[in-house]
Each structure stands twice: as C-alpha cells, then as structure tokens.
Amino acid sequence: MPRRKMRSLIEPPPRSRKVGWFDQRVQGGIVEVLAAPDVFTFHAPTKVLHGRGAIARLGDEVATECRRPLLVTDPGIVASGLHRRAIDSLERRGLAVAVFDRVTHMATVRSVSEGVAAGRAHGFDCVVGLGGGSALAVARGVAIVGAEERPVRELVGGWGAEAPSLRMLPLFSVPTTAGSGSEVSPSAPLLDDELGAKLTLSGRGTFSRVAILDPDLLASLPSRQAALSGVDALTHAIEACCTNLATPITDALALAAMGILMRDLAAAVRGDADARARCLVASTMANQACGNAKLGLVHGLARNVQTLFVIPYGVTIGVFLVPVMEFNRPAALPAFARMADAMGLSRPGEPESSRAAAVVPAVKRLLTEIGIPRRLGSDEVDRSRIDELARMVFARNTPAQLDRAALASVDVGGFAPSPNIRRARYADVVALYERSLVGWSVEGAPPPQTPA
Numbered sequence: 001m002p003r004r005k006m007r008s009l010i011e012p013p014p015r016s017r018k019v020g021w022f023d024q025r026v027q028g029g030i031v032e033v034l035a036a037p038d039v040f041t042f043h044a045p046t047k048v049l050h051g052r053g054a055i056a057r058l059g060d061e062v063a064t065e066c067r068r069p070l071l072v073t074d075p076g077i078v079a080s081g082l083h084r085r086a087i088d089s090l091e092r093r094g095l096a097v098a099v100f101d102r103v104t105h106m107a108t109v110r111s112v113s114e115g116v117a118a119g120r121a122h123g124f125d126c127v128v129g130l131g132g133g134s135a136l137a138v139a140r141g142v143a144i145v146g147a148e149e150r151p152v153r154e155l156v157g158g159w160g161a162e163a164p165s166l167r168m169l170p171l172f173s174v175p176t177t178a179g180s181g182s183e184v185s186p187s188a189p190l191l192d193d194e195l196g197a198k199l200t201l202s203g204r205g206t207f208s209r210v211a212i213l214d215p216d217l218l219a220s221l222p223s224r225q226a227a228l229s230g231v232d233a234l235t236h237a238i239e240a241c242c243t244n245l246a247t248p249i250t251d252a253l254a255l256a257a258m259g260i261l262m263r264d265l266a267a268a269v270r271g272d273a274d275a276r277a278r279c280l281v282a283s284t285m286a287n288q289a290c291g292n293a294k295l296g297l298v299h300g301l302a303r304n305v306q307t308l309f310v311i312p313y314g315v316t317i318g319v320f321l322v323p324v325m326e327f328n329r330p331a332a333l334p335a336f337a338r339m340a341d342a343m344g345l346s347r348p349g350e351p352e353s354s355r356a357a358a359v360v361p362a363v364k365r366l367l368t369e370i371g372i373p374r375r376l377g378s379d380e381v382d383r384s385r386i387d388e389l390a391r392m393v394f395a396r397n398t399p400a401q402l403d404r405a406a407l408a409s410v411d412v413g414g415f416a417p418s419p420n421i422r423r424a425r426y427a428d429v430v431a432l433y434e435r436s437l438v439g440w441s442v443e444g445a446p447p448p449q450t451p452a
C-alpha cells in the first residue's frame with residue numbers, strides 16, 4: 001500500500017502510551033497493537049555446539065544416551081558426501097547408524113512416514129537431522145511420530161490453546177544452511193499433500209537435544225540456496241521484533257542477528273566462508289528469538305502459498321517480507337527504529353520516525369543484491385485463489401485448517417489470528433496477497449554499515 005494512502009488511514013496523529021515492555025503507538029484506534037506480555041518466559045533448551053569441524057563431536061553427543069541413530073538427510077547431501085562426516089563421527093563411537101535420504105525440497109508428511117518406517121526397520125533409538133530446513137523438519141517429525149506411534153494428523157491440534165504435549169525420540173540437528181534455524185526450533189512444519197494443508201508438529205518437548213553448527217558444512221552451499229535460506233533467517237529476526245510477544249530477551253537476540261545478516265549475508269551468498277560462519281550463528285540466534293516471540297504475517301501469508309503452489313520456501317518468504325514490513329511500520333515505529341540502530345542505519349540523535357523509515361529501503365537493497373524475487377509470477381500463483389489463501393490465514397490453528405470444505409465458512413470478520421504487531425483484517429490480508437503479485441520497487445537507500 002502506498003505510504004501516502006497509509007498516512008491518511010491512520011489519522012488522527014498517533015498518541016503514545018506505555019504498553020507492556022515497550023512504548024508502542026496506538027494509532028487513532030485504527031492500527032491496533034496488542035500488548036506485549038507483562039510476564040514472559042524464554043525457553044531455548046537446545047545445547048548449541050559451534051565451530052569449524054564441530055561435526056566430529058556428533059558421535060560423542062549421541063553416544064551419551066543412544067546406540068542406534070537414524071540419520072535423516074536429502075539426496076543432495078548424500079551426493080555431496082557431507083553425510084560421511086556425520087556417519088564417521090557416529091561410527092567412531094561404535095554407534096549403529098542407518099541413513100534415510102529421501103527428504104524432498106519441501107518437508108512432507110509422506111517423508112516422515114517413510115522415515116519412521118526406515119527407523120523402525122533399523123530399531124532406531126534417536127534421530128540425527130542433517131541438511132537444510134526440510135531435512136531438519138522431517139527429522140523432527142520422524143522423532144515425534146517414532147515416539148508417539150500415531151499419524152501426524154492426530155498429533156496436530158490444541159486448537160487455539162497450548163501446543164499439545166508430544167513425546168519425541170532424542171533429536172540431534174546439524175544444519176547445512178544458515179537459514180531455517182530449525183536446529184533450535186520446536187516446530188516441524190510438514191506439507192500434507194493429500195489433505196492440501198501444512199501441518200505443524202510442535203510442543204514444549206520437541207526441541208533438539210543438541211544443535212551442531214559447523215561452518216565447514218556450508219562450504220559447498222550454492223549461492224542461490226545461501227540467499228534463499230539467508231532471507232529466511234533475516235525474516236525470523238525481523239518478525240521476532242514485530243510481534244506482540246517480543247520481549248527484551250528476544251529483541252536482544254533478534255536485533256543482534258539482523259545486524260549480522262544485514263552486514264554479512266551478501267558476502268555469504270558470494271561464498272565468503274567467514275561471512276557464512278557468522279550467518280550460521282545469526283540464523284540460530286534469530287530462531288531462538290522467533291521461537292519465543294513467534295512469527296508474524298510474512299510466515300503466516302507465505303505458508304499458504306507454499307501449501308497451494310510449488311514455489312521455493314525462501315522465495316515465498318522474500319516476496320512477502322517487504323510488503324509486510326511496510327504494512328507494520330506505522331504501527332511499530334519504536335521497533336523499526338531499534339532495527340535501524342541494529343542495522344547501522346541511524347545517526348546519533350536522529351528522530352525515531354526517520355530512523356524507522358530507513359529500514360525497508362535497506363532491506364530492499366539487500367534482497368535485490370542477493371537476487372530475491374520481488375513478486376510471485378502470475379504463472380506461479382493463481383490470482384483467483386487469493387480469497388482461499390486469505391481464508392487459510394483465518395483458519396490457522398482451527399479444525400478448518402484440515403478441511404478444505406470448511407474454509408468457505410471460516411469467520412473472516414475480525415482480525416487474523418496472528419501475533420503480528422499490527423493486526424490485520426481480511427481486506428488487509430487480501431491486499432498483501434495482491435501486493436505479492438505486483439511486487440515492489442527499489443528506492444535509493446544507504447548501504448548497510450557495520451553496527452557500532
């Protein structure tokens with residue numbers, strides 16, 4: 001939505017009030033901001049082991065409690081030979097490892113079922129995930145279904161309430177991209193292609209035991225994959241700052257992560273090993289932030305496009321990032337000003353509004369530099385299905401999520417069920433989907449600088 005039009009919508013001028021932990025703005029009663037919690041928890045129980053060659057320690061970690069790991073990965077990792085480093089480390093500790101390498105580009109319920117079958121044939125007592133976000137999500141799904149012994153569809157739920165309590169085999173996660181942050185996330189988003197829905201398995205006990213961050217595993221990552229995973233990490237950091245559940249702890253992690261990513265992601269995409277190592281840590285930090293502050297409308301909109309159309313995950317995330325940031329900014333000037341500071345975009349004493357205005361142009365420049373598409377193609381997404389996509393946003397965390405026929409009767413009269421810092425109505429959601437087909441343009445902006 002053009003800025004001029006947005007201004008007219010939010011008049012009269014905003015008044016400030018103290019809400020939760022931070023000064024937020026409630027804008028004439030039109031842009032609504034939910035209060036941040038006055039009492040919060042922060043939960044990040046995964047042990048993080050970082051360093052070049054750290055994968056050699058995988059066997060030591062697994063051997064503390066398990067004997068028969070199932071290694072879950074994808075064919076690309078096997079073709080590159082990276083899986084041998086994991087297997088060698090496990091076998092050095094005398095562990096009996098079996099490999100399941102049939103993870104596809106999108107994590108699916110089917111891959112989880114196949115992985116569980118492979119694990120049972122092996123008599124597995126734990127799971128090691130090795131790869132990008134899809135491999136790590138399938139590995140988590142296999143660890144959960146392997147322990148629960150029930151199908152995925154029976155394990156999602158807790159509609160609108162606390163996440164269900166799920167059992168899980170011990171899980172060890174080794175990312176080969178700097179992006180998903182799945183290694184420290186409790187969630188396994190899985191596409192159920194028979195149902196035409198994306199189901200998320202998640203619970204308080206579904207974190208990895210150990211995340212091993214070995215920058216050497218990113219050495220052969222193609223530039224396009226580095227870009228598409230990197231924009232996911234950046235989005236986790238930005239969204240974590242733009243929900244009504246953000247806290248001082250999540251902000252600290254998210255702001256530091258986005259400072260690193262804005263500075264180093266372009267070099268990482270070009271193949272700079274040190275930049276990739278820093279982005280790997282930033283990706284983990286960003287996910288620790290959004291695992292607690294939750295995610296906003298970028299992920300909320302993109303997940304439905306991923307469900308209905310075959311488009312790479314990172315493309316869908318990258319396409320929605322700018323429109324959602326522009327939607328959020330009028331309701332989140334303090335958060336945007338903090339982000340500008342973290343990105344090295346602001347000058348001492350600069351007013352909040354002008355600091356906040358610098359963020360979107362800088363993000364646009366970075367996305368352009370690393371080759372993220374600015375829109376979804378009309379050959380990729382069918383415009384006539386925007387109403388369906390929007391209804392899926394409103395069906396989130398309700399039984400209608402599992403029933404295509406029930407979508408037509410989903411209540412779209414209120415706000416979309418999202419912790420996004422600016423609450424969105426049906427018309428807002430439709431406008432954002434429309435915008436994803438139109439795209440955005442680049443305006444002049446200073447390049448990101450090293451944060452002070």
Ligand SMILES: [Fe+2]
Nearest residue numbers: 180232236299
């Ligand atoms: Fe993501």
